[in-house]
Amino acid sequence: MPLQTLAREMLPRVEAELQRIVHLARTPDTAELHAMLTYHMGWEGAGAGPEAQGKRIRPLLVLLSAGAALLRDRDADSLEGTEPRWLRALPAAAAVELLHNFSLIHDDIQDNSPLRRGRPTVWKQWGIAQAINAGDAMYTLAYTAMLPLGVVALDILQRTCLHLTQGQYLDISFEGRTAVTVDEYWAMIGGKTAALLAACTELGALAAGADERRRAAYREFGRHLGLAFQVQDDLLGIWGNPSLTGKSAASDLAAGKKSLPVLYGLAQGGAFAERWAEGPVSVDEAGVVAGMLAAEGAREFTQSQADGLTMKALGYLEEASPQGEAGAALGELANRLLGRAG
């Protein structure tokens, strides 16, 4: 309930700030470059609209963290008048969303994906050369957005970006390899999924003026939220209910994705590993192969990892001691992302 109320207040501010920053790419000569960015953000072009914009989860995490951390700082009242106090984290909220969208533009090229949120990807529309460059521009704008928050925030941003590229390196390399270890999996999702969520919650706390100890609690909350979310997603990619996930059953198996259950199964060296080595799993066969994998303990293992990470995430959230409506909304968002009753 507080989540919906606050999101309705926050998201229009986020969208306006994103549009203001993205507009900086526009000059009389570069209207088309600007159009690539506004198209990707879901504001312009065929199919534009809320569906094409994504849920803006990351900016929400930033602003809710800022709101939840702020109330506790009695001395952090420098914003005056009727402006909500989480507004001081708006530069970070815009920055993380721009960073996320830069990574999506490049991801779509790297994965050869023709569609994103139901629309042709930037590279499909403008070619690979322009799409690489549009991603670079979007990436630059993440730094532009963050500048008002100063060097510590920019330091978090660049470390997050480096971590992202390290995770992305691993993800791409997994595709071409037969042997990937569970340890490498953790390094991959640590960079590709968890680093950005860790940055969201830490940046929110930073903008709220939280001290290093509390910033660390927010950061670790975000990181474990990201890890737990990804492992949960891996579980749903094989054993999720198609009518809820919107994907076909065991779709990750048919896609050949080296998700956590698959890597666990491969490490067992049993019937699943033998079947996997024989070549791609067809959509028709995926259900049977999912059964083999479950029989070897992969489902149970993955579920226990997801549960453990969820507990850790909620433990760090408790340590962060989020306050007020924003704090309640932050807990609600976390539970929703973790697939728990909100």
Added chain:
Amino acid sequence: MPLQTLAREMLPRVEAELQRIVHLARTPDTAELHAMLTYHMGWEGAGAGPEAQGKRIRPLLVLLSAGAALLRDRDADSLEGTEPRWLRALPAAAAVELLHNFSLIHDDIQDNSPLRRGRPTVWKQWGIAQAINAGDAMYTLAYTAMLPLGVVALDILQRTCLHLTQGQYLDISFEGRTAVTVDEYWAMIGGKTAALLAACTELGALAAGADERRRAAYREFGRHLGLAFQVQDDLLGIWGNPSLTGKSAASDLAAGKKSLPVLYGLAQGGAFAERWAEGPVSVDEAGVVAGMLAAEGAREFTQSQADGLTMKALGYLEEASPQGEAGAALGELANRLLGRAG
């Protein structure tokens, strides 16, 4: 003479700082990502060595500008002991070189270039997906390198990056278009070539503690140096002496490059424009077409533009009033880049 002496002192420091920063991309799991970066920088892999590293002109511009601006600030003596004072600009020197090399990695994908400095490009060695990501990592490290210089330097960096992507957008778009104006050409090289050189000289002056007025003189010196250099390069690409340029005569014409003389020629709507519209110019025909272009005044026009920009660059350099050995070396480097006796 001072240029050679100072370069011999500066370049090893630049190389060591670059290696230190690039090493941050390396973790136990990401040794190969690090290898892509060290390969591109010319430090590792087949063909590594000075030839593969490039001339590091941009870091030299930063450090010489810092050295030349410093001597004039009597109160800028905060660095103690025997360390050279230009050393305070080292973070910027590393940052601009990393930024330049990020743009080369992505450029090579965008241009479909198999070779860079005589070696296979990163995308040729590791594929497009990994090369896009390696470029993103290199780009991130530019911000990492710059952090110690604070928000004003980071602000210059992000504005330069945005300008670069705007220039790159135009450059890519020119290829697919028949009509490109001379105005668009200025916007393109302003972003693609001149913005980074402007950042080099401004960042040097900034690190030296120069005030806004003098920083502006350094910046405009760098910008016009970049513009003049590019126009000069366009001239040599058509009428240069092959034994000096290392390219075949009129090679830009055979490559179909929309350089300044070509755009001037197209705007005349004469014999050259007619020939250009008929299709690609062969290597054998390039000399004759270069003659048509010269007869329509394109060579004279381009030369006068190069001369005018060179004069402006040297005028701003004078206004910047560079001091001491570094100042003399800066003038020497400028004259060398502009193809004048040093």
